[in-house]
Amino acid sequence: MTPSSPVPGNTDFQTDWHDTLCCIHCGCSLRAGRKLCCTRCGATYPIDNGVPRFVAKDNYAAGFGYQWNQHRLTQLDSHSGMPISRDRLMSASGWSVAELHGKNVLECGSGAGRFTEVLCETGASVTSFDISSAVHANVASNGHFPNLRLVQASIYELPFKKESFDFLVCFGVLQHTPDVEKAFKTIFQYLRPGGRFCIDVYAAIVAYTHPRHLLRPLTRRIPPARLYTVVEKVVPRLLPLSMMLSAVPAAGPYLARLVPVANHRYLGLRNKNTLRNWSVLDTFDWFAPRYETPQTRRRLERWTTELHLRDVSIERRRGLYVIRGTK
Ligand SMILES: C[S@@+](CC[C@H](N)C(=O)[O-])C[C@H]1O[C@@H](n2cnc3c(N)ncnc32)[C@H](O)[C@@H]1O
Structure with missing residues (x-):
């Protein structure tokens, strides 16, 4: 078997956007240098291979880091030669390339970046994050896109301005977090009112x-x-x-x-x-995952109602619920 080649050092990745990030403790702006430093509380964040890190290096998602660095390329369309990730993203979301072009898109839990690649190719301004060292696989494959900002961070503590994104994408992530409801509700804080979202999560009835x-x-x-x-x-x-x-x-x-x-x-x-x-x-x-908590349709309906989301559709596709709509 030939898994993906090891992660090479990435020299192309643009880093001039680092000072657009916020401190995860006090929300203030960060000064960029060899590391990021909060202008108010003095908290500092390392930058590993061009990727700012807002979580401990060793965390509950180490297995994912291992997996995605072993299989950096396996699921990337540019590697498989088939539009598998593109078709999944576009058909699940119902969005078009023209709608995404030039918009601010937040991708949550990007893994090795199979969907990061598709999003970057639309010409959107893509901000992507993952809690694990998978970000290094992602940057090795997608770091050449000038429209990508990539950080290592947790859904629960994100270094972004609230309500600053037009689109929100989160595939295959929420069931692997320790508190799925909290994770679901937190990501919506970063979507602007009127912004559109597409999320998928394991369906309890199939997974269990x-x-x-x-x-x-x-x-x-x-x-x-x-x-x-x-x-x-x-x-x-x-x-x-x-x-x-x-x-x-x-x-x-x-x-x-x-x-x-x-x-x-x-x-x-x-x-x-x-x-x-x-x-x-x-x-x-x-x-391998430490956490896996599939969800019921009823629970997802309750959360979307509590968040006052609009035009919500919850559709079962194979073992997943795909949830989309407008904030
Ligand atoms: C099954 S993978 C999906 C990756 C990618 N979205 C895809 O579909 O290929 C789940 C990802 O969620 C990430 N993850 C788990 N908990 C997270 C958290 N609290 N914050 C950010 N990412 C998280 C893991 O590190 C892992 O890369």
């Missing part, structure tokens, strides 16, 4: 009936590198069985769920190695 939940209490305690080695060994053995079962007419998708490896047959990836890489990545992604 998956056999991976029987193993996860154990596997999430295994150090990332060790768990990854196990996943790398298991996937080539079980994926053929999963593929065979998934080909059974009608019952296929249900039968394949009995085999605890991720199967991306539905994406139309034809190359065997590519299929295996995606499977290793997503099987690890199932078993």
Whole structure:
């Protein structure tokens, strides 16, 4: 198997936007230098490889950092040669390139940057963050976009001005935070009134009936590198069985769920190695996260009502709820 190449040092990344960020303690402006320094309370924030950091280096999402640095390129459209991320973003959100062009977009929990790449290509001004070291995979792949601002920060403490974004995107993140309701409600503080959002979150009804939940209490305690080695060994053995079962007419998708490896047959990836890489990545992604709390439709409806969001639609797509609308 050939996972993505190691993260190279990035020399292109623009950094002249650093002083547009705010202190996460007092909200005041930051002075940019070798590190960022709050002009009021004196708090300082390091800059690692051009990426300002507002969280401890070692945090609960270390497994994600490991995963995305192992698979820096796997899911990027520019690497797969297929518009998988672009199609998912555009069809889930219903937005057009023309609507995004020149707008301020906030992307929450960007991982290796599969959607960062798509957003940057629209010509939007993209601000992206992730709590983990995945930001270094992202900057290595997308740091050449002059319209990207990337920071390592947590949803709960963001260094941005409130209500400063026109669009908000958050895919695959909220269920992996320790307090999903708080995370959901916090990100809306950064969207301007009238701004539009598209968020997805695991659907409880699908996720909780998956056999991976029987193993996860154990596997999430295994150090990332060790768990990854196990996943790398298991996937080539079980994926053929999963593929065979998934080909059974009608019952296929249900039968394949009995085999605890991720199967991306539905994406139309034809190359065997590519299929295996995606499977290793997503099987690890199932078993490693410290937190995974899928949500019910009723809970999502309550939160959107409490936030007085408008034109809300909550649609189930495969194992996810896609929530979109206007603030
Ligand atoms: C399953 S990945 C999804 C990444 C990306 N959105 C994608 O779809 O490829 C979840 C990401 O959420 C990030 N994450 C988890 N908790 C977070 C938090 N409190 N603040 C910011 N990012 C967080 C993880 O580090 C991880 O990269």
